[in-house]
Amino acid sequence: MVSQRLNLLTSALIGLIWLACRSEQIREHTYPQTFHYLDRTQLRGTMGLFANHIRQLNNLLQDETNQVPDRQAQIVGNLQAMELAANQLKPTGEISGHRLIDQNLDAFREELRKAREAAGTEPPHYFLAGKLVGACMACHRYSNAAR
Numbered sequence: 001m002v003s004q005r006l007n008l009l010t011s012a013l014i015g016l017i018w019l020a021c022r023s024e025q026i027r028e029h030t031y032p033q034t035f036h037y038l039d040r041t042q043l044r045g046t047m048g049l050f051a052n053h054i055r056q057l058n059n060l061l062q063d064e065t066n067q068v069p070d071r072q073a074q075i076v077g078n079l080q081a082m083e084l085a086a087n088q089l090k091p092t093g094e095i096s097g098h099r100l101i102d103q104n105l106d107a108f109r110e111e112l113r114k115a116r117e118a119a120g121t122e123p124p125h126y127f128l129a130g131k132l133v134g135a136c137m138a139c140h141r142y143s144n145a146a147r
Contacts, residue, residue, distance in 0.1 A: 038090065038098055046089045053078045053085075054136045061130050072124045079116035079129065086112065111135075 057078050060071055086109050090101060115128035 038101065042089070043098070043101075046085050049085050050082055050136070051140070053082045054133055057129060058133045058137070061126055061133060072119065075119045075124070075126065075129060076116055079112055079119060083109065083112045083116065 057075060060075050060078070063071065086105060090105055111128070111132055115132050118125040118128045
C-alpha cells in the first residue's frame with residue numbers, strides 16, 4: 001500500500017517535472033497563433049526600461065535652461081526607445097494574457113508615437129511628452145505606494 005502511494009507520487013512528480021520542462025512546446029499547441037506569452041522576467045525588464053526612460057525624459061523636460069546638449073535628440077531618442085520596447089513586449093494585434101497590457105498597450109504606443117512626432121518638429125513641442133511622463137509617474141507612484 002505504501003509502495004503503491006510512493007510509486008504514484010513519484011510518477012506524478014516526474015510527470016510534473018516533464019511538463020514544466022516542456023511547457024514552451026506545449027504552449028505552442030494550446031494557445032492561438034496570435035497569443036504572445038509574456039513571462040514575468042520579460043515584463044519586469046520592459047517596465048524597468050520604461051521607468052528609466054520616463055525618468056530621463058522627466059529630467060530633460062524639466063531643464064528650462066536648454067543647457068543639455070542635443071536635448072531634442074535625447075527626448076526623441078528616449079521616446080523611440082520606448083516605442084521599440086513596447087513593440088518587442090507585445091506585437092500589435094496579439095494577445096498576451098495580461099489584461100492590463102492587452103487593454104492599454106496599443107493606446108500607450110499611440111501616445112508614444114504622437115509625443116515623438118511632436119518632439120521632433122521644429123520648433124519642438126514637448127507638451128505630449130510631458131503629459132506622458134506625468135501620466136506614468138502619477139499612476140505608478142500611486143500603485144507603488146499601495147503595495
